[in-house]
Amino acid sequence: MNFGVVVFPGSNCDQDCLYVIKDILNQPVEYIWHRDMKLESFDCIVLPGGFSYGDYLRTGAIARFSPIIKEIPEFIRQGKAVIGICNGFQILLEAGLLPGAMLRNRNIHFICRYVYIRVENSETPFTNLCRNGQILRMPIAHNEGNYNIDDKGLQELNENRQVVFRYCNSEGEITDESNPNGTLDNIAGIMNKEGNLLGIMPHPERSSESLLGSEDGLFIFKSIVKWLEKR
Amino acid sequence: MVKPEIYRSLGLTDNEYQRILDILNRDPTATELAMFSVEWSEHCGYPRSRNWLKLLPRTGKYETFLGEDAGGIIVDNLAIVFKIESHNHPSQVEPKQGAGTGVGGIIRDIFTTGARPIALLDSLRFGPLKKSFNRYIARGVVDGIQFYGNCVGVPTVGGEAYFDECYSGNCLVNVMCIGIANKEELLGARFSGVGSSIIYVGARTGRDGIGGCSVLASQELGEDEEKRPNVQIGDPFTEKCLIEATLEAAATRNMAGIKDMGAAGLTCATSEMASAGGSGAEIELRLVPRREAGMEPWEVMMSESQERMLLCVREGKEEEIERIFKKWDLGAQAIGKVTGDGIVRIRDNGKIVAEIEAQALTKAPVYDMHHKKPEYLEKVNKLDIKKLPEPKDYNRVLLRLLASPSISSKKTIYEQYDHMVQTNTITLPGSDSAVLRIKGTSIAIAATTDCNSRYCYLNPYRGAQIAVAEAARNLVCSGAEPVALTDCLNLGNPEKPDRFFQFKSCVEGIADACKFLNLAVISGNVSFYNESPRGAIYPTPVIGMVGIIDDFKKVCTQYFKGEGHTVILLGLCKEELGGSEYLKEIHRIVGGNSPEMHLQLEQGVQLTALEVIRKGLAYSAHDCSEGGLAVALAECCISDRENMLGANIDKLNSGIRPDALLFGESQSRIILSCKEDSVTEIRNIARKNNAPFQVVGHTGGKRLRIWAGEKELINLPLGKQFERWANSLESLISN
Numbered sequence: 021m022n023f024g025v026v027v028f029p030g031s032n033c034d035q036d037c038l039y040v041i042k043d044i045l046n047q048p049v050e051y052i053w054h055r056d057m058k059l060e061s062f063d064c065i066v067l068p069g070g071f072s073y074g075d076y077l078r079t080g081a082i083a084r085f086s087p088i089i090k091e092i093p094e095f096i097r098q099g100k101a102v103i104g105i106c107n108g109f110q111i112l113l114e115a116g117l118l119p120g121a122m123l124r125n126r127n128i129h130f131i132c133r134y135v136y137i138r139v140e141n142s143e144t145p146f147t148n149l150c151r152n153g154q155i156l157r158m159p160i161a162h163n164e165g166n167y168n169i170d171d172k173g174l175q176e177l178n179e180n181r182q183v184v185f186r187y188c189n190s191e192g193e194i195t196d197e198s199n200p201n202g203t204l205d206n207i208a209g210i211m212n213k214e215g216n217l218l219g220i221m222p223h224p225e226r227s228s229e230s231l232l233g234s235e236d237g238l239f240i241f242k243s244i245v246k247w248l249e250k251r
Numbered sequence: 252m253v254k255p256e257i258y259r260s261l262g263l264t265d266n267e268y269q270r271i272l273d274i275l276n277r278d279p280t281a282t283e284l285a286m287f288s289v290e291w292s293e294h295c296g297y298p299r300s301r302n303w304l305k306l307l308p309r310t311g312k313y314e315t316f317l318g319e320d321a322g323g324i325i326v327d328n329l330a331i332v333f334k335i336e337s338h339n340h341p342s343q344v345e346p347k348q349g350a351g352t353g354v355g356g357i358i359r360d361i362f363t364t365g366a367r368p369i370a371l372l373d374s375l376r377f378g379p380l381k382k383s384f385n386r387y388i389a390r391g392v393v394d395g396i397q398f399y400g401n402c403v404g405v406p407t408v409g410g411e412a413y414f415d416e417c418y419s420g421n422c423l424v425n426v427m428c429i430g431i432a433n434k435e436e437l438l439g440a441r442f443s444g445v446g447s448s449i450i451y452v453g454a455r456t457g458r459d460g461i462g463g464c465s466v467l468a469s470q471e472l473g474e475d476e477e478k479r480p481n482v483q484i485g486d487p488f489t490e491k492c493l494i495e496a497t498l499e500a501a502a503t504r505n506m507a508g509i510k511d512m513g514a515a516g517l518t519c520a521t522s523e524m525a526s527a528g529g530s531g532a533e534i535e536l537r538l539v540p541r542r543e544a545g546m547e548p549w550e551v552m553m554s555e556s557q558e559r560m561l562l563c564v565r566e567g568k569e570e571e572i573e574r575i576f577k578k579w580d581l582g583a584q585a586i587g588k589v590t591g592d593g594i595v596r597i598r599d600n601g602k603i604v605a606e607i608e609a610q611a612l613t614k615a616p617v618y619d620m621h622h623k624k625p626e627y628l629e630k631v632n633k634l635d636i637k638k639l640p641e642p643k644d645y646n647r648v649l650l651r652l653l654a655s656p657s658i659s660s661k662k663t664i665y666e667q668y669d670h671m672v673q674t675n676t677i678t679l680p681g682s683d684s685a686v687l688r689i690k691g692t693s694i695a696i697a698a699t700t701d702c703n704s705r706y707c708y709l710n711p712y713r714g715a716q717i718a719v720a721e722a723a724r725n726l727v728c729s730g731a732e733p734v735a736l737t738d739c740l741n742l743g744n745p746e747k748p749d750r751f752f753q754f755k756s757c758v759e760g761i762a763d764a765c766k767f768l769n770l771a772v773i774s775g776n777v778s779f780y781n782e783s784p785r786g787a788i789y790p791t792p793v794i795g796m797v798g799i800i801d802d803f804k805k806v807c808t809q810y811f812k813g814e815g816h817t818v819i820l821l822g823l824c825k826e827e828l829g830g831s832e833y834l835k836e837i838h839r840i841v842g843g844n845s846p847e848m849h850l851q852l853e854q855g856v857q858l859t860a861l862e863v864i865r866k867g868l869a870y871s872a873h874d875c876s877e878g879g880l881a882v883a884l885a886e887c888c889i890s891d892r893e894n895m896l897g898a899n900i901d902k903l904n905s906g907i908r909p910d911a912l913l914f915g916e917s918q919s920r921i922i923l924s925c926k927e928d929s930v931t932e933i934r935n936i937a938r939k940n941n942a943p944f945q946v947v948g949h950t951g952g953k954r955l956r957i958w959a960g961e962k963e964l965i966n967l968p969l970g971k972q973f974e975r976w977a978n979s980l981e982s983l984i985s986n
Contacts, residue, residue, distance in 0.1 A: 029488070029491075029492050029579060029580060030402070030488050030491055030492070032402075032403070032404025032491065032672055033404075033672060035673070036672070036673060036674045039674065039690065040674075043690075053578075069672075070404060071401070071402040071404075071487070071488060071491070073488060074402060074486070074487065074488025074489075074491075075402070075488075076488065129397075129666075129667050130397050130401055130667045130668070130669070131666055131667070132401075132665075132666055132667070132668060132669045132670055132671060133666050159671055161401070161669045161671060161672065163401075190893075223671070225674065226671050226672075226674055229674075231677055231688065231803070231804075232671075232674060232676070232677065233679070
């Protein structure tokens with residue numbers, strides 16, 4: 021049961037993800053350089069946050085051409101898990117592995133602060149330790165987290181229960197005020213139809229120690245561990 | 252013979268030119284003249300300040316080390332490296348790129364010591380935001396910091412922002428970076444080992460930034476001058492790759508030295524590395540990677556293109572090091588060799604274009620500058636507070652002060668910065684200082700920047716002492732023992748004797764405060780010529796200080812934590828209003844003398860608070876600063892938005908004017924909160940340290956009430972205070 025944390029040039033949450041998996045959860049984990057294409061030994065791949073290639077063009081638009089991205093469809097087909105956090109989510113969108121696209125935050129500024137998200141689907145590899153409707157407190161840190169998709173795409177996401185997290189207030193209500201960046205339907209995280217590839221904007225790896233202000237991110241990492249154990 | 256117009260246009264004086272002739276025994280080449288002009292500029296060579304900087308103590312409570320580009324302290328096996336640097340003129344000329352490259356430059360100074368950068372702090376000063384140009388500058392600077400800092404993956408965890416008329420026309424952007432390394436892995440900025448290779452890595456060289464350090468940083472800013480071409484352009488993505496590649500290369504132990512090509516670019520890197528290593532160097536300019544064709548040799552030597560570094564690699568290990576940089580898609584090109592003759596020899600296609608003794612080039616002349624007490628001092632220091640009317644409505648005064656841009660919440664700025672990446676930030680922005688745990692140890696470090704420049708304007712010596720004392724107090728309030736600092740001395744034109752008096756007095760103030768409080772000055776930066784046609788800025792000696800918390804579980808924050816806790820004030824409330832925000836905002840007066848500073852009292856208060864926090868007796872601790880006691884109490888109540896908590900302060904010793912009691916800025920005061928049972932023990936600790944102690948009230952409710960004797964002066968709901976304090980800056984800056 022091996023975790024792999026992908027390192028793109030410009031990734032900057034790779035070390036934080038590795039720290040949580042290795043030092044907090046005591047799970048085997050390695051870095052995977054973005055040019056590596058051998059993924060057989062891994063069971064879960066983390067695409068971390070950061071600014072791959074500086075995000076100078078469009079977030080994730082260059083990283084999606086990295087050799088490792090070509091290997092992800094086969095990895096998913098084998099029923100293994102992939103989680104893209106922040107820039108990782110943006111790369112998955114650019115690669116077409118998740119539907120939709122990111123726009124700039126509606127206030128056109130980078131936003132770094134704690135938010136609340138509500139678990140919309142607890143029957144996933146990433147949320148099996150949560151209840152439906154559970155509220156998690158996690159930080160966001162991004163310029164482009166304003167998720168968008170056409171009506172038909174949104175309908176499909178909802179029908180297939182692919183929306184895993186929505187921004188909410190501390191009471192769990194989905195309101196416009198609790199939507200930090202203008203994202204459609206308060207969407208904070210979605211998964212593929214098969215349910216083994218997640219993209220999430222908030223940072224679970226920044227909220228996995230009480231010392232840092234929240235341990236709610238552990239729900240996600242521990243859910244993955246539990247799911248992998250059972251697999 | 253070089254014409255005077257030419258060397259003068261490069262910023263060299265007649266005497267300096269004569270000295271160059273003496274060193275070389277011949278006329279300088281164009282390249283040599285350019286090299287001398289940048290190396291001897293104030294920015295690189297410190298000819299006007301060096302004599303005075305010797306006053307600063309370099310040792311303190313912990314072992315220190317003073318590197319070429321940054322310094323630090325050693326705690327067990329850990330080196331904590333830090334430095335602050337200014338990027339004022341570039342930011343005034345082109346705010347986004349100026350500030351962004353300021354961030355990039357200081358980060359390079361840290362990781363070239365072999366340390367991983369773990370935190371940034373920004374000390375910013377702008378003109379009043381009611382002027383649209385100042386808003387443009389402020390917004391651009393914040394944008395530049397977020398653009399660069401967020402991408403490069405170093406959290407921006409703290410800093411300060413002040414607004415004053417004196418910064419209209421000359422903003423200040425001072426950036427501090429902190430890094431950590433294993434002490435055995437520290438690298439120097441030196442050439443050593445004859446035959447070692449000199450390898451150029453990073454971005455290519457262009458014409459950007461030529462003369463940045465000499466023409467832009469070492470002269471006053473003119474009214475309508477077009478200096479934008481002197482500002483560099485930042486590329487944080489390349490910088491991020493450089494950090495990773497450099498640290499990977501450093502781990503091989505095959506690099507003998509490394510230096511950023513920042514101010515004065517290749518000239519500075521070659522000559523200073525040769526000089527520091529007691530070596531010489533021979534370089535072929537044809538090999539320098541270019542992004543522009545047809546550059547003259549002197550342009551290549553002067554360019555300040557960003558994200559470039561020079562390595563000294565042991566013979567035979569070149570390929571190993573080059574492979575690491577190439578993995579990160581970074582260019583690595585050997586451009587020369589270390590020699591043993593002490594000469595920096597620059598060739599262009601084989602032809603020698605410069606040949607100068609490294610020591611002579613890096614030893615800038617030292618000037619004994621004239622100084623004279625400024626005439627304004629006597630006039631502004633005169634203030635008879637008896638003639639000031641007392642406010643009728645204290646609630647209104649408090650609300651106005653909470654909305655003053657210098658006091659109000661800086662959330663609209665710091666939420667644009669990633670302050671959590673690297674997952675070390677225990678105390679997020681908004682408390683007295685930022686706190687970062689060090690992974691793999693039980694310790695944390697606290698960091699802050701501080702300077703009230705109005706105090707320095709009214710009394711340069713005392714103002715600088717206060718900057719040191721208050722920075723230390725901020726750290727103490729987090730539970731940290733202050734240990735060392737870096738200073739960024741922002742002043743006017745040193746050639747004017749009254750300005751130089753301010754500089755000299757500030758240095759003396761810092762030196763004396765540091766000696767008394769046993770703090771080491773481990774690095775620093777001098778930024779002169781902060782003048783526009785509107786005049787000079789207030790002297791602004793920014794102090795960036797680091798403290799150690801032995802056990803990261805014992806961190807304290809400024810917010811009240813629960814109902815019914817006892818509120819304690821350490822220190823004395825004196826009848827002094829000079830230099831206060833109250834005097835400026837309410838009475839429109841910048842005058843009087845700055846608050847008194849008794850280092851003995853300061854130390855007693857700090858030792859008390861530190862012991863109380865370390866023993867786990869305090870729930871909160873907050874320094875009293877701008878806006879005085881009333882503002883500090885309000886901040887204890889409202890600055891943790893989700894857990895606001897009121898207080899009834901009904902036991903204050905009065906006996907002085909109520910406005911001085913509430914809004915005076917007497918130094919050496921800390922507000923603590925604790926449970927009832929701890930009061931006696933805290934009183935005893937205060938007595939032992941000779942720190943004045945009083946219980947002033949209790950927490951609870953949804954209002955802040957403050958009494959002077961029988962008279963209730965403040966009675967305000969928390970929501971109203973929060974609304975003024977939290978939203979004022981955002982609405983002003985985004986207008």
